[in-house]
Amino acid sequence: MGAAKAETLGRIPRATGGIARLACARLRREGKDAAGVLLRAGVLPEQADDPNARLEARTQIKVLEFASEELQDDLLGFHLARNFDLREVGLVYYVMASSEQLADALRNCERYSQINNEGVRLHFVLDRAATITLEYVNVDRRSDRHHLEFWLVTLVRICRKVTDDRIAPLRLKVRHRRTDSSAEFKTFFGTDVAFGADADEIIFSAPTASLPIVGRDTYLNKLLRRYAEQALASRPGRRATVRSRVERILPQLLPHGRANASEVAHRLGISSRTLSRKLRDEGISFAEILDDLRAALARRYLRERELPISEIAWLLGYREVSSLTHAFRRWTGKTPRQFRSSTR
Numbered sequence: 001m002g003a004a005k006a007e008t009l010g011r012i013p014r015a016t017g018g019i020a021r022l023a024c025a026r027l028r029r030e031g032k033d034a035a036g037v038l039l040r041a042g043v044l045p046e047q048a049d050d051p052n053a054r055l056e057a058r059t060q061i062k063v064l065e066f067a068s069e070e071l072q073d074d075l076l077g078f079h080l081a082r083n084f085d086l087r088e089v090g091l092v093y094y095v096m097a098s099s100e101q102l103a104d105a106l107r108n109c110e111r112y113s114q115i116n117n118e119g120v121r122l123h124f125v126l127d128r129a130a131t132i133t134l135e136y137v138n139v140d141r142r143s144d145r146h147h148l149e150f151w152l153v154t155l156v157r158i159c160r161k162v163t164d165d166r167i168a169p170l171r172l173k174v175r176h177r178r179t180d181s182s183a184e185f186k187t188f189f190g191t192d193v194a195f196g197a198d199a200d201e202i203i204f205s206a207p208t209a210s211l212p213i214v215g216r217d218t219y220l221n222k223l224l225r226r227y228a229e230q231a232l233a234s235r236p237g238r239r240a241t242v243r244s245r246v247e248r249i250l251p252q253l254l255p256h257g258r259a260n261a262s263e264v265a266h267r268l269g270i271s272s273r274t275l276s277r278k279l280r281d282e283g284i285s286f287a288e289i290l291d292d293l294r295a296a297l298a299r300r301y302l303r304e305r306e307l308p309i310s311e312i313a314w315l316l317g318y319r320e321v322s323s324l325t326h327a328f329r330r331w332t333g334k335t336p337r338q339f340r341s342s343t344r
């Protein structure tokens with residue numbers, strides 16, 4: 001799917017413009033006509049220089065393409081992402097950097113990255129591998145190379161920074177084509193990039209997702225996520241997604257063994273088929289939401305040491321502790337008892 005179609009359909013996705021500002025800074029350092037590039041892309045120079053002004057996501061893509069031509073740098077997005085201070089990502093970076101494990105950091109990135117850019121939706125799935133997928137929202141993916149490559153490099157840099165480990169993807173796929181697969185890509189990523197693929201994906205091994213975050217801080221992360229939720233809620237024209245509404249209902253149903261799609265659909269006042277279609281439009285399935293929520297709740301409950309593991313299994317809708325153990329090992333590579341011991 002080239003662009004996700006959630007409730008944002010018809011809206012113009014915007015971005016903070018940080019990537020465009022990085023491109024302008026390089027243009028000026030090299031004595032190039034930054035103002036001309038901006039005007040060609042339809043942006044006033046003073047607008048691009050204002051850190052509080054948001055740009056249309058598609059306009060930012062144009063800025064990068066035109067700057068690439070002006071600088072004669074066919075790998076501009078790649079080069080910009082290699083050298084900037086990751087703290088410039090802002091709140092989303094700090095939420096990731098205070099998470100517990102890499103999987104938690106990537107789930108937080110999935111939820112909050114739209115604060116920075118509404119034109120790219122990130123999905124994280126942990127199964128046999130840890131897969132990060134990027135989908136464009138109301139933006140023509142075919143018009144872009146540099147913007148996407150900036151995202152890929154930045155995500156891998158953040159994963160390496162927060163784990164203090166030079167992890168390399170198992171595979172890396174991008175939709176656009178390049179006539180020459182630059183050696184720079186393989187040197188940085190540690191693997192070949194499959195250009196002209198059917199998706200934009202970074203794929204790590206499943207155990208990589210269990211790597212601890214070196215700056216993990218449960219209290220700080222909780223505080224930052226509250227700020228991030230406020231930032232999400234304050235976005236203009238934002239409505240609650242069907243996913244968020246499902247996530248609010250499920251914890252009430254899990255202990256009673258009624259956390260199924262038909263019951264949730266009934267509580268939302270829609271049919272099961274409509275629920276499935278609406279979730280598909282948001283790029284996710286009911287089963288994925290249920291699994292992700294159980295994984296997050298399991299970690300939260302296990303940190304509350306007074307809760308017996310048998311009660312946690314019940315709260316998550318498992319009839320047997322063995323079912324929780326099997327699921328938790330799939331999520332984290334550890335048993336619930338090992339996880340609880342490691343967090344003391």
